[in-house]
Amino acid sequence: MDPADVLNVRFHYGGEFIRIGPSLDYVGGDTAMSVLERDKLSLPELKGFLADHLTVKDSMKIYFLMPGRQLVNGLLFLHTDEGCMQMSEHITDAGVADIYVEYNGEQDEPEEDASGSDFEDELDDLMDNDDEPDAVITAEEEDIVQGNVQAVNAVPEQDILEHILVPNEGGVVTEIISSPVKHNIRVDALSQGSLPRLSRF
Incomplete structure (x- = not known):
């Protein structure tokens, strides 16, 4: 040229x-x-x-x-x-x-992240969240819960008392309470409208 x-x-x-x-x-x-x-x-x-x-x-x-x-x-x-x-x-x-x-005060500047770290951004999001954390059950606590459930399920129905006798201070039975556990197991009785009974002498 x-x-x-x-x-x-x-x-x-x-x-x-x-x-x-x-x-x-x-x-x-x-x-x-x-x-x-x-x-x-x-x-x-x-x-x-x-x-x-x-x-x-x-x-x-x-x-x-x-x-x-x-x-x-x-x-x-x-x-x-x-x-x-x-x-x-x-x-x-x-x-x-x-x-x-x-330039009139508008020099070139490198762009920066708000925190400079993705981890810090995620941490800030967690800190800003006002929602209550979900309940956490540890492995040890879960074993205890499962053991209790198995223990309840292992009790034969016939071994569960249908009535509980309540004595007074002198040892005299003054009250009989129908067992709620018995009634919970007897689903058929509940379906017919049967409720635990409370009896007094």
């Missing part, structure tokens, strides 16, 4: 403008070179090449330093395609256009 058909651009980015007395400097940051085709030059095209070097944001401002000028009096704010064409006219075939990027 004919050198006259391309425009060499040097991007200055990541720094900031600082005024020191009567002068203006661009402090810090990096520089990167790009080569643009003059007949395709536009503001979106310029930002597209800038995006090869950093994340372009709407709040950024782009300035062209006119040849032979200082930063304090030679910056041209590029915000239209016409400004980009004017920049092209100022740069000869072998020249380089210096482009300065102003």
